[in-house]
Amino acid sequence: MTGGSGGHGGGRGGAVAAVDLGATSGRVMIGRLTDGIVSLEAVARFPNGPVPHADGLHWDFRALFEHIVTGLAEAVAREPQLASIGIDSWAVDYGLLRDGELLAEPFHYRDDRTEAGVDLVHALEPFDELYRRNGLQFLPFNTLYQFAVDAPVAEADTALLIPDLVAYLLTGARVAERTNASTTGLVDVAHASWDTALAERIGIPPTLLPDLVSPGTHLGRLTPELTARVGAPLDVVTVGSHDTASAVVAVPMADPATSAYISCGTWGLVGVELEQPLVTDAAREANFTNEGGVDGRVRFLHNVTGLWLLSETLRAWEDEDGAAIDLPALLDAAAGVDGPVPLFDANDPSLSAPGDMPARIAAVLRSAGAQAPVGRPAFVRAIIESIAQAFADAVHTAARLTGRRLETVHIVGGGSLNRPLCQATADRTGLPVLAGPVEATALGNVLVQGRALGWFGDDATLETLRATVAASVTPVGYEPRNGGTSL
Template identity: 50%
Template sequence: MTTPPSVFAAVDIGGSSGRVIAGRVAPGVLELDEVHRFVNRPVRVRGTLHWDILGLYGEALEGLRKLGVSRTPASIGIDTWAVDYGLLDARGALMGNPVHYRDTRTDGVMNRVLETVPRSDVYAATGLQFLPFNTIYQLAAESSARLDEATGLLLIPDLLAYWLTDCSGAERTNASTTQLYDVRTGTWSTELAARAGIPARLLPPLRDPGTVIGPLTADAAEATGLDPATPVVAVGSHDTASAVVGVPATGRDFAYISCGTWSLVGVELDKPVLTPESREANFTNEVGVDGTIRYLRNVMGLWLLQECVRVWAAQGLPADLPTLLEQASVERPFRSVIDPDDPEFLPPGDMPARIARYCRRTGQPTPETPAAVVRCIIESLALAYRRTLQDAVRLSGTPVETIHLVGGGARNALLCQLTADACGIPVVAGPVEATAIGNLMMQARAAGVVGDLAETRALIAATCELRRYEPTGNPTRWDTYELGAHWAVGNR
């Protein structure tokens, strides 16, 4: 007798949107149903950029309510972006809306902290990429009075889970993005926190993905109409951790690009790489499920396109991205190249104007049409992926035969093809909903429906729509167009 598929609920919130997805999982079965989608729109108040965390929690409740009308989920899992947090007071109440990592409050803070704690010490403990918005620098930007008043902090997915269950903690894959987590010992680095001026008492107990956090509170059960006994399960709560679970790989000789607002480019390892060379290359060792290490580097990602489309739409210009991508595919190649990770592109604002300013500053032609800007962005991302992948292979000693590009970027055929061309390696695009799938599969594992990571990925590969892009041309020609190099040899 065939066991009917179990239904799991994934609350998956990224930097620009969120969704609640129902997943039916059984041996040979993986089916998704998007129940609720909503916008994640930050709010600037008195000069500070905040997340609308109460609005996001309300949307999550609404999605769970919609799901519960027709289906009974076996459990709920939550994943979101990393690094941001909420501080709690002595009553367990939130001390104000969490600040957005793109806010300018951390300007200069990282360098100030690193004057007290050397980079070599920070990297030896955490193995984490130095980014100005890492949690450690955000906390260092807080006033001492505010930190003294706080009794604890919760990262965003853990904060949402706390409101659902009244159980506090820090899921390990997300904790490892804070630059306060010792990747060698699997514990908080209380010594590093103290040296950075951060009270270690704020750091919550750690928990592993695949463990049960707790059942719904009476309030959450009433708001959603779900059974109060419904468990909330700790998944890979950093959305990249869930996305890497959702990679449909059949072996270990692969690289991944989790491509959304950010692009996370890297390989999966069994242990961290903490060498001085890795530190100088600014690679990160984030924790994955089953004790794996996500050895990667952040690349700015589709944020560049998202901001351009937003600005063009506000100006009344054509802003249909599929049309712009089609037009960009026939634009002259390599006319202008930017560094996607230039700090100028991090905050919200007029992205087309910033790209034009960057091109003028570097002596390149300014893209004059939206299609030309899109071509510039896509080629620049492909080059950034190429550089990052080459560094990952060199520093980790891991061979790569296939690139799995998952997330929203898997829909972008031009980006997928140019990535294959630039890297000289086949790109397998999909699944688009890799993050939600990884979330669902960790819940299914907790329920005993699926087995280990290999079995999980085999099910994803067998049930999801994938597209393969073979490299065309000679990848060495991309050497000519590395950032700045093509202007040294003349405008092509």
């Protein structure tokens, strides 16, 4: 394995494949750089989601991997000059291997077994000490809490996070890419290395943890079997394998010091980019996290429940109706609702699991002394405004904790297409919002591969990649209707 830009590709452009796995769907995309402009072509899209087993919620990883291989074969058929593959996914979940074989389908982070893991870990290492060591906000599904209650850990010889597990099956290389590893709770926030003393303290064998590598590392080519199936001996290159790390690469920030970002999909990851971690009592009390970014940057952010609230509400209504809902029409109707709507805490723990989201939201509103809006457009507007308020609170807190004067909010990902949400975020932050690119994660994945292949020369920085995004995509602007300000 080698790192750095090198001379692979030998030019100022080319084509690569991006495997982008989300909590509700996955896709394979072709990314091309031509004349300084990056573009994407969707090749395959496939469903993903929790599957109930006797022992809890899991991912159907084997089916997911088959979808990936089929998508890569289609990518090669469309673009025979593909140079490499990069893989990103959601964080924290992992597969356990013994002698190279997967012991079981990976658990889903929404499985409620993690609650017991929190108690076990905090009894050994109080949260304030954990935060000093790993810099992570408290989330009950972080990997170290899952490890604490996962009995097969004792039988395994290797644990691989989802994108690393895909890369292993493609190439045979067992590594842990740093941006995703930083979400486990087992990486020393000051040195970006495994905290083996912490692992041993909570009963995790350090031998379970593979070598850490940085984005842009060449892992090797597809195995002979997969080369035959895919149609080419493609190289696999690590990217920011945590999907938010890839998305932040593609945020077209003119000045990171005055910009906040929101990577909005199932979750809304709200924060700023730092050069060094910020591990203060105030940051811990605000539940802000320090996750690894590409080029050693720090994603200082707060997890906000995002479009999960809306997608689960729509799923419940579609089950009730027995028919699909026209989401654009419903959003237009929601935007037209006059007058205030009641707000609820988008991060209320009762809203984290699947199942009858409208009833759960109504219960949260009642507990706060409010009534659920009557009619679906008003109910959707309450969801949108509540998410936007949570976004605004996180943006304001990020400004306060870092002492920065923020002037712009960038929304990337699927949420950038939700016009009422973007406008509500501008209104509630008091800052202009720039929405787009929609496919930020795939773009970041492609650009980090391209840099490793030599597309941008030997001295390309993160700013070089963002300038390419800015030249390729025009964000949609939203001005705050309350006049605006800077923080």
